[in-house]
Amino acid sequence: DTGVSQDPRHKITKRGQNVTFRCDPISEHNRLYWYRQTLGQGPEFLTYFQNEAQLEKSRLLSDRFSAERPKGSFSTLEIQRTEQGDSAMYLCASSPPDRFDKLFFGSGTQLSVL
Amino acid sequence: AQTVTQSQPEMSVQEAETVTLSCTYDTSESDYYLFWYKQPPSRQMILVIRQEAYKQQNATENRFSVNFQKAAKSFSLKISDSQLGDAAMYFCALYSGGGADGLTFGKGTHLIIQP
Numbered sequence: 035d036t037g038v039s040q041d042p043r044h045k046i047t048k049r050g051q052n053v054t055f056r057c058d059p060i061s062e063h064n065r066l067y068w069y070r071q072t073l074g075q076g077p078e079f080l081t082y083f084q085n086e087a088q089l090e091k092s093r094l095l096s097d098r099f100s101a102e103r104p105k106g107s108f109s110t111l112e113i114q115r116t117e118q119g120d121s122a123m124y125l126c127a128s129s130p131p132d133r134f135d136k137l138f139f140g141s142g143t144q145l146s147v148l
Numbered sequence: 149a150q151t152v153t154q155s156q157p158e159m160s161v162q163e164a165e166t167v168t169l170s171c172t173y174d175t176s177e178s179d180y181y182l183f184w185y186k187q188p189p190s191r192q193m194i195l196v197i198r199q200e201a202y203k204q205q206n207a208t209e210n211r212f213s214v215n216f217q218k219a220a221k222s223f224s225l226k227i228s229d230s231q232l233g234d235a236a237m238y239f240c241a242l243y244s245g246g247g248a249d250g251l252t253f254g255k256g257t258h259l260i261i262q263p
Contacts, residue, residue: 069250076241076254090250127193135181138195141190144191
């Protein structure tokens with residue numbers, strides 16, 4: 035069990051650029067979640083996959099955001115035309131089958147949009 | 149919509165003393181789970197303790213215990229024999245089951261341990 039892995043740890047980009055983050059969940063976990071955490075706040079739910087199916091999307095997930103989990107393993111989160119308000123830490127979490135109450139988090143990707 | 153409120157932005161405690169972090173929540177669901185997560189400077193969210201709403205007995209994990217008051221929708225965390233390694237942000241979180249909307253987190257309490 036190597037834990038949930040996120041890449042990169044930090045990303046600095048200019049406004050208007052596209053960025054993509056990757057999350058590798060724990061191998062036997064079929065559920066994968068993306069959260070966003072801004073300074074001084076708790077994480078906010080963005081979206082959730084069960085295997086390759088994206089089952090829930092928060093209204094926080096504007097049409098500039100897209101997430102995929104093509105083979106039910108790793109997931110990517112892409113932000114197009116980044117804005118300064120997108121600056122935040124993006125956290126990924128995974129959970130085992132039928133154990134939605136046992137989330138394991140990665141260390142996050144810190145995004146700074148200049 | 150469900151909400152989680154942590155009214156203490158920061159708490160300070162002397163090493164080896166006991167501290168209690170407060171959390172209130174609101175949900176219309178009857179079946180739910182409550183959690184306390186710790187987020188140290190490394191940023192990784194670490195589960196400290198969890199409580200199923202249908203269980204009346206308060207959860208305990210070593211030095212960590214909760215006081216779950218279902219009628220009052222209150223879920224406080226007690227840390228006994230505080231250690232320097234306990235210093236972190238602590239988040240209270242609620243999950244109503246079914247996968248919908250994931251966890252709802254509070255804004256967190258910054259816990260400082262005075263040596």
